[in-house]
Amino acid sequence: MIRAANVKSSNPAVAARSCREGVGPDTPLMLLAFCGGKHDPDAVLAALTAEFGPVPIYGGSAAGVIGRDSFGYGGFEMGIVGFYDPSVVPQAVMTEALLGGVRAAGHALGQAVGGIASPDAAVMLLFDSVASRAPPRLHFASSVVEGFHDGFGTTPLQLFGGGLLTDMNLTGGWVFAGRRVLKHAAIALVFPPGIEVETVIMHGCRPISSFMEITRIDGADVFELDDQPALGVIERMLGLPLGQTRGQDLSLEVTLGQKQGDRYTPYHEGDYVNRLILRANAEAGSVTLFEPDFALGTVVQIMSRDNSLMLDSVRRGVAAMNGAVAGEDNLLALYIDCAGRASARSGAPVEEAELVAQGLDPSIPLLGFYSGVEVAPVGGGISRSLDWTGVLAVLRRRR
Amino acid sequence: MTRKPPEPNPLDRELAYYRRECNDLGARLLRLQEEQSQAFREARRSRTVAKLIREAHRLSDVCNLPDEIGQPMLEVVVDNALCDRAALLERIGPDGSARFRVTHVIGMGGEAWQGQVVLPAAPSFFFTTSRTQLEPPAYELTSILRTPYVLWAFDPLSGVALILGNHSEGNVTRPFETRDQELVEGALSVYLDVRARKAAEVELRAAKAVAEESGAARARFLATLSHELRTPLNSIIGFSEIMAPGSTIPTTAEQRGTYIAQINESGRMLLDLIDNILDYASLENAAPSLRREWVASDSLFNAALGEAGSLALRQGVTLDAPEIGRGCELFVDRLRFRQILGNLLGNAVKFTPPEGRVRLGFAVQPDGGAQVSVADTGIGIEATDIARVLQPFQQASNGHRRRFPGTGLGLPIAKNLVEAHGARFVLESTPGQGTTVTVHLPPDAVRLQQDTLAVRRAAATNPASGD
Numbered sequence: 001m002i003r004a005a006n007v008k009s010s011n012p013a014v015a016a017r018s019c020r021e022g023v024g025p026d027t028p029l030m031l032l033a034f035c036g037g038k039h040d041p042d043a044v045l046a047a048l049t050a051e052f053g054p055v056p057i058y059g060g061s062a063a064g065v066i067g068r069d070s071f072g073y074g075g076f077e078m079g080i081v082g083f084y085d086p087s088v089v090p091q092a093v094m095t096e097a098l099l100g101g102v103r104a105a106g107h108a109l110g111q112a113v114g115g116i117a118s119p120d121a122a123v124m125l126l127f128d129s130v131a132s133r134a135p136p137r138l139h140f141a142s143s144v145v146e147g148f149h150d151g152f153g154t155t156p157l158q159l160f161g162g163g164l165l166t167d168m169n170l171t172g173g174w175v176f177a178g179r180r181v182l183k184h185a186a187i188a189l190v191f192p193p194g195i196e197v198e199t200v201i202m203h204g205c206r207p208i209s210s211f212m213e214i215t216r217i218d219g220a221d222v223f224e225l226d227d228q229p230a231l232g233v234i235e236r237m238l239g240l241p242l243g244q245t246r247g248q249d250l251s252l253e254v255t256l257g258q259k260q261g262d263r264y265t266p267y268h269e270g271d272y273v274n275r276l277i278l279r280a281n282a283e284a285g286s287v288t289l290f291e292p293d294f295a296l297g298t299v300v301q302i303m304s305r306d307n308s309l310m311l312d313s314v315r316r317g318v319a320a321m322n323g324a325v326a327g328e329d330n331l332l333a334l335y336i337d338c339a340g341r342a343s344a345r346s347g348a349p350v351e352e353a354e355l356v357a358q359g360l361d362p363s364i365p366l367l368g369f370y371s372g373v374e375v376a377p378v379g380g381g382i383s384r385s386l387d388w389t390g391v392l393a394v395l396r397r398r399r
Numbered sequence: 400m401t402r403k404p405p406e407p408n409p410l411d412r413e414l415a416y417y418r419r420e421c422n423d424l425g426a427r428l429l430r431l432q433e434e435q436s437q438a439f440r441e442a443r444r445s446r447t448v449a450k451l452i453r454e455a456h457r458l459s460d461v462c463n464l465p466d467e468i469g470q471p472m473l474e475v476v477v478d479n480a481l482c483d484r485a486a487l488l489e490r491i492g493p494d495g496s497a498r499f500r501v502t503h504v505i506g507m508g509g510e511a512w513q514g515q516v517v518l519p520a521a522p523s524f525f526f527t528t529s530r531t532q533l534e535p536p537a538y539e540l541t542s543i544l545r546t547p548y549v550l551w552a553f554d555p556l557s558g559v560a561l562i563l564g565n566h567s568e569g570n571v572t573r574p575f576e577t578r579d580q581e582l583v584e585g586a587l588s589v590y591l592d593v594r595a596r597k598a599a600e601v602e603l604r605a606a607k608a609v610a611e612e613s614g615a616a617r618a619r620f621l622a623t624l625s626h627e628l629r630t631p632l633n634s635i636i637g638f639s640e641i642m643a644p645g646s647t648i649p650t651t652a653e654q655r656g657t658y659i660a661q662i663n664e665s666g667r668m669l670l671d672l673i674d675n676i677l678d679y680a681s682l683e684n685a686a687p688s689l690r691r692e693w694v695a696s697d698s699l700f701n702a703a704l705g706e707a708g709s710l711a712l713r714q715g716v717t718l719d720a721p722e723i724g725r726g727c728e729l730f731v732d733r734l735r736f737r738q739i740l741g742n743l744l745g746n747a748v749k750f751t752p753p754e755g756r757v758r759l760g761f762a763v764q765p766d767g768g769a770q771v772s773v774a775d776t777g778i779g780i781e782a783t784d785i786a787r788v789l790q791p792f793q794q795a796s797n798g799h800r801r802r803f804p805g806t807g808l809g810l811p812i813a814k815n816l817v818e819a820h821g822a823r824f825v826l827e828s829t830p831g832q833g834t835t836v837t838v839h840l841p842p843d844a845v846r847l848q849q850d851t852l853a854v855r856r857a858a859a860t861n862p863a864s865g866d
């Protein structure tokens with residue numbers, strides 16, 4: 001019904017053949033494919049077509065691929081999911097207009113999905129995260145998601161997904177859109193009414209400061225916290241010489257987190273929306289966040305990325321997922337994992353992706369990819385874009 | 400009178416205190432966390448070198464040839480070092496040259512790269528950061544993978560270099576630095592080790608195959624030899640026993656004459672066979688023992704044709720030699736070159752069915768050399784068997800051996816003698832159509848006959864007198 005396979009090879013033809021061997025000889029009705037960013041996307045598309053025939057292929061680049069038995073983020077991974085039964089094949093809707101206006105493109109996509117999705121449909125959202133490499137600029141996921149919700153309306157929806165990257169350095173990204181390779185594009189895979197999705201968000205950040213108010217902000221650029229230059233506040237926390245922080249240094253170390261709901265309740269990891277720092281601007285004393293969804297007056301905390309917390313969160317999350325889907329007609333697990341959580345980047349002593357692969361019910365086919373941003377329902381409510389999280393989603397037959 | 404400032408609310412003071420403490424403790428926690436992460440990242444990097452070496456060694460098991468190791472090796476490097484691009488290069492030219500050829504490259508994603516690079520000097524280790532001046536060799540090295548940040552190692556002994564490239568300086572965790580020498584040099588040396596090991600393994604396999612083939616050939620030779628020796632010996636013994644004193648088999652004078660002729664022929668066959676074997680055995684040092692002299696080509700060819708003529712007549716094969724070699728002299732060992740021609744013509748006649756043709760050809764080449772060819776319309780040889788029939792004691796197939804008895808030494812002897820003369824031996828064949836053997840003599844082994852030369856000189860100095 002749904003099968004997954006993943007391999008590592010610099011030769012797309014070899015990789016596609018191995019994946020074919022991994023999922024078996026049947027011809028799928030649709031492929032979901034993710035591949036490392038060092039691959040030539042057109043060559044990958046051609047190789048997959050040569051192996052599987054002219055089936056539509058959706059997905060795109062990934063900073064790495066996670067499978068049941070192996071994972072990697074060197075750039076030559078390939079992972080596929082084959083859909084073999086019409087009752088599980090999603091319908092694809094896409095927009096190529098991210099460059100023209102992210103929110104508007106999200107709105108158009110949401111509107112189009114609204115036209116075909118059943119109530120409470122499971123919808124997977126994928127888009128290339130990087131708008132430009134120099135200067136570094138992202139397709140803001142929060143804008144895509146907000147636009148999507150606006151266009152879609154108020155009907156219940158299970159929206160999950162992620163932003164696609166070619167590597168951990170935010171070099172680029174691209175999307176497989178059926179028979180084409182696209183940039184500045186977003187795809188919504190709308191699953192049939194008989195499919196639902198269970199999601200768990202796994203975190204790993206802990207507040208290390210008191211609450212601070214954003215007192216000056218412009219889009220994703222935060223200039224002041226509690227009337228102090230934001231970069232200086234963060235540098236003091238890190239013990240760094242003031243004004244000397246360069247480039248992406250901070251994105252490895254801290255995030256800004258906004259606590260949802262009552263801010264004085266005891267710490268619970270699921271209560272925070274975290275924003276990674278894209279770059280530091282020494283001249284302006286500001287930091288640029290991955291998303292522009294914080295506003296003047298937003299109360300935030302400086303958050304430390306805590307590796308042991310991250311690993312505990314994964315163990316808890318996987319156990320929670322196993323409990324939630326036990327005895328269900330489970331079809332596929334997708335793990336959308338922030339690239340920053342990989343141990344090469346986070347410095348974690350254990351790869352948290354391995355904990356997912358080893359801990360998740362082995363009867364569920366699993367494929368994951370390292371992403372630039374994650375999207376999932378927060379607190380059982382509306383879906384939001386998330387940073388430095390792992391989103392584990394299990395598709396299953398609706399009861 | 401001054402007003403005393405109002406006492407701060409104790410709760411506000413307490414709040415400010417806890418905020419300050421919270422931020423200080425948070426900062427300390429953050430730094431500890433970051434130190435721990437950094438330690439794990441560095442520990443991971445150390446493990447990376449070990450993992451890379453372990454994975455690279457496994458390539459020896461999955462690759463068949465030394466040249467096949469380069470690409471998967473780069474995959475291992477990129478996967479472990481988490482760099483954007485990588486390439487292997489080989490020095491072109493003599494030691495000390497700094498001209499390199501890119502032999503393998505990975506991570507270019509369809510982007511073109513330059514096949515060669517010339518460095519002012521090849522450093523054994525080098526890396527670039529944002530502080531590196533874009534001057535030699537940084538300028539040249541960064542052009543190889545078209546990335547501003549590179550890590551380079553070069554082994555002058557083997558002339559092989561490895562380069563890693565990144566688009567961004569702080570790739571994944573941090574810029575290239577001196578500590579990365581262990582990584583890049585470790586990767587290069589393990590590549591060289593694995594490649595050398597594979598080359599030795601390939602050589603060993605080839606030597607084993609040659610030894611096995613040689614053993615098989617020797618066994619085939621012994622079987623053939625045994626057969627070829629026994630047949631005439633049985634004939635000699637059988638007929639001589641019949642005619643021996645005390646024999647109970649009555650014979651007529653006519654029969655005795657026939658038997659003696661048979662014994663004589665069998666003896667000659669044995670002598671030929673033994674001559675051939677001894678001849679082949681002596682060919683190892685044929686070149687020094689050749690007695691080369693200038694010999695008129697037509698006399699060589701006519702003698703060889705005469706010897707092969709009777710065999711051709713018996714086989715019903717037409718021997719054809721139009722206008723061969725007249726006016727030329729060849730610098731050869733007269734006897735040995737006749738032997739070459741005899742073997743080639745004899746072989747051609749032997750493998751050509753009745754009513755077939757064998758043609759001896761000669762042509763002077765534009766470079767001053769000459770080609771001597773023997774072409775037949777015989778059974779021909781499969782392309783896959785050509786190399787084999789040039790080995791001693793071989794025929795194309797067992798079926799051939801049964802139909803065309805012989806030691807299988809004719810062609811190998813001819814080839815060895817040709818090469819001892821400094822000439823080239825080329826065998827071309829099409830099954831069912833025939834075989835052509837061509838001997839390419841170099842220019843220094845060919846000249847116009849002295850009297851021909853005199854005539855030409857005379858004609859050149861007195862053109863009006865020619866008729």
